Amino acid sequence: MMERRLLGVVTRGSLTEGLEMKLADDCFIEDIKAGKFVVVEGDKLRFFSLITDLRLDATTPAVLQNPPDVSDDLVREVLSGTATYATVMLKPMLTTEREETAKGNGTQERREPQPVKTVPPHFSPVYEATEADVARIFGSEDMEPRGRYFCIGTPLDMDTPVCLDLHRFIERSNGIFGKTGTGKTFLARLLLTGLIRWVTLGNGRVVTLVFDMHNEYGWKALREATGPRGEVKGLRQLFGPEQVAIFTLDPESSRTRGVPFDGTVVIPFDQITVDDIAPLQDELRLTQVALETAHLVYAKHRDRWLDELLKYGDGRDGRAIKDLADQIGANKEALAALYRRMKRLTSLPFLVPSDSDEKPSRDIVQTIMRYLQRGIHVILEFGRQSSMLAYLLVANILARRIHEMYVSMTEEFLATMDPAKEPRQLVIVVEEAHKFLNPYAAKQTVFGTIAREMRKYYVTLLIIDQRPSGIDDEILSQIGTKIVAQLNDEKDIQAVLTGVSNPSGLRSILASLDSKQQVLVLGHAVPMPVVVKVRDYDECCLTVSYELSRYLPEVADRLQEEEFERLVHSDTSDGDGYNELPTWDIEERWREVFGEDEDEMET
Numbered sequence: 377m378m379e380r381r382l383l384g385v386v387t388r389g390s391l392t393e394g395l396e397m398k399l400a401d402d403c404f405i406e407d408i409k410a411g412k413f414v415v416v417e418g419d420k421l422r423f424f425s426l427i428t429d430l431r432l433d434a435t436t437p438a439v440l441q442n443p444p445d446v447s448d449d450l451v452r453e454v455l456s457g458t459a460t461y462a463t464v465m466l467k468p469m470l471t472t473e474r475e476e477t478a479k480g481n482g483t484q485e486r487r488e489p490q491p492v493k494t495v496p497p498h499f500s501p502v503y504e505a506t507e508a509d510v511a512r513i514f515g516s517e518d519m520e521p522r523g524r525y526f527c528i529g530t531p532l533d534m535d536t537p538v539c540l541d542l543h544r545f546i547e548r549s550n551g552i553f554g555k556t557g558t559g560k561t562f563l564a565r566l567l568l569t570g571l572i573r574w575v576t577l578g579n580g581r582v583v584t585l586v587f588d589m590h591n592e593y594g595w596k597a598l599r600e601a602t603g604p605r606g607e608v609k610g611l612r613q614l615f616g617p618e619q620v621a622i623f624t625l626d627p628e629s630s631r632t633r634g635v636p637f638d639g640t641v642v643i644p645f646d647q648i649t650v651d652d653i654a655p656l657q658d659e660l661r662l663t664q665v666a667l668e669t670a671h672l673v674y675a676k677h678r679d680r681w682l683d684e685l686l687k688y689g690d691g692r693d694g695r696a697i698k699d700l701a702d703q704i705g706a707n708k709e710a711l712a713a714l715y716r717r718m719k720r721l722t723s724l725p726f727l728v729p730s731d732s733d734e735k736p737s738r739d740i741v742q743t744i745m746r747y748l749q750r751g752i753h754v755i756l757e758f759g760r761q762s763s764m765l766a767y768l769l770v771a772n773i774l775a776r777r778i779h780e781m782y783v784s785m786t787e788e789f790l791a792t793m794d795p796a797k798e799p800r801q802l803v804i805v806v807e808e809a810h811k812f813l814n815p816y817a818a819k820q821t822v823f824g825t826i827a828r829e830m831r832k833y834y835v836t837l838l839i840i841d842q843r844p845s846g847i848d849d850e851i852l853s854q855i856g857t858k859i860v861a862q863l864n865d866e867k868d869i870q871a872v873l874t875g876v877s878n879p880s881g882l883r884s885i886l887a888s889l890d891s892k893q894q895v896l897v898l899g900h901a902v903p904m905p906v907v908v909k910v911r912d913y914d915e916c917c918l919t920v921s922y923e924l925s926r927y928l929p930e931v932a933d934r935l936q937e938e939e940f941e942r943l944v945h946s947d948t949s950d951g952d953g954y955n956e957l958p959t960w961d962i963e964e965r966w967r968e969v970f971g972e973d974e975d976e977m978e979t
């Protein structure tokens with residue numbers, strides 16, 4: 377048994393108001409801080425508790441009226457613990473059963489902690505929580521099934537890891553909130569590392585799709601400058617091509633950055649529906665009339681509505697907007713206005729007319745879907761196409777169609793109940809989530825649908841946002857696990873705490889968070905709200921790659937190769953040494969993953 381430090385004994389308290397503990401004589405009150413985890417050993421139960429407050433007391437008021445001389449340490453010492461003492465307020469959070477179930481077979485299994493429904497008897501001892509106590513509540517990385525519990529950091533003031541239960545995490549849509557620079561993207565990448573690790577260890581059935589607006593997930597990402605302004609590894613570097621594929625909207629930018637990608641995203645106009653542009657009202661400055669007009673064009677020309685609109689608008693082949701207006705019974709001015717707005721889409725290089733030569737031979741959504749079905753995680757980087765217009769449009773189009781495919785896959789599975797057909801849980805990661813999920817857009821975009829229907833169709837979201845107050849209330853209340861970094865705006869704080877019990881206690885915790893790498897985690901994936909100092913991403917990369925190299929020969933090989941490269945390049949020390957641009961053959965990669973077969977998707 378690990379040595380545990382006795383802090384005091386319980387003297388009074390109630391279920392609703394919490395417990396009071398008299399501090400042990402050999403404990404200094406200044407060592408005890410609010411927010412610390414302690415364990416009260418009852419007769420049958422172990423009460424996992426949080427220190428909420430501290431108070432100085434005296435047995436007789438007389439001592440307080442004649443305080444000892446400040447310089448007289450001896451008198452102070454004599455009084456302390458007899459006439460004067462300290463009381464610590466505890467809030468029991470969860471209970472676990474006490475008897476050490478000595479199973480003796482080594483594999484630890486976690487028992488669900490229970491809510492607190494009673495209090496410990498008088499004079500129950502209170503101990504500082506140990507690593508084993510924290511693991512009993514939050515799980516630990518060594519527990520079976522391996523990979524399910526993933527360490528995301530440590531509680532303040534302690535070195536013991538706090539884990540997230542990934543199995544519960546992917547059961548709902550989740551959110552990471554916090555103002556700029558608080559480490560949201562780093563944390564999201566950390567969580568993705570945890571998910572992919574879980575899969576790689578053979579226990580997780582989940583696959584992720586990341587809409588990577590700023591190119592921070594797949595290949596290298598930059599660390600901000602305090603200390604060396606270094607690079608950190610992206611997920612593809614960490615897990616290799618067997619686990620992670622990168623698609624790009626901007627092949628040129630990806631090539632310049634030396635990113636090996638699996639495919640280029642090119643979207644023909646006929647894949648854009650009116651519903652896809654409706655959420656772009658702000659970006660395209662579309663009016664309600666414009667949308668109605670678009671529906672009229674669609675009613676006549678169906679999938680080719682955008683092609684036709686642009687052709688008529690451009691006056692190609694002797695056509696004019698007026699003719700189209702007559703054909704579909706629309707107002708000519710409104711149609712011309714719609715054309716001018718939609719013309720902006722032609723400046724996006726990844727959109728092409730449906731009859732263009734640049735139209736890809738393989739449908740990009742089907743391709744991405746095939747990777748996902750193989751269990752390969754997909755990161756879509758935007759390169760220089762990082763305008764909000766491009767991001768919203770592409771994320772909407774792809775997510776809508778992938779969601780449709782998941783719905784039909786799920787229905788097929790439910791009809792046959794064939795376990796081989798059960799879809800893998802898909803987690804879609806979106807940044808700037810309020811753009812997709814504000815009260816207006818949430819009704820229009822597929823993201824609103826996904827967030828509301830929860831995991832019914834095996835798809836959930838991981839949303840990342842600076843302004844949670846911009847997100848629709850109903851969606852926020854459906855979020856399973858919230859991870860909240862520092863927020864300054866009162867409206868944002870209020871928004872993340874909607875639907876949470878005891879919001880005032882958490883509000884003060886939120887207010888005291890550091891400006892970086894500190895978060896409050898609450899909800900489905902943790903048994904109780906907890907403040908965490910987020911694990912360092914570099915350390916996590918190292919730990920995970922060495923762990924995986926023990927299990928997987930290809931990871932071990934890659935680590936060795938990297939080590940070799942580093943040694944070779946450290947001699948030719950001009951810059952980073954990686955000047956040569958690699959060439960990637962997309963077709964070859966396709967054959968590597970899927971073999972020679974060119975047939976259509978199975979579904």
Ligand SMILES: Nc1ncnc2c1ncn2[C@@H]1O[C@H](COP(=O)(O)OP(=O)(O)OP(=O)(O)O)[C@@H](O)[C@H]1O
Binds near residue numbers: 554555556566892913
């Ligand atoms: N877990 C971590 N490990 C290492 N560094 C971190 C971690 N979290 C944050 N940082 C540091 O903080 C910086 C900002 O983090 P990040 O880019 O994730 O912020 P953000 O919240 O996504 O900001 P924005 O909203 O502007 O995108 C990083 O560049 C990195 O230097």
Ligand SMILES: [Mg+2]
Binds near residue numbers: 560562
């Ligand atoms: Mg970010």
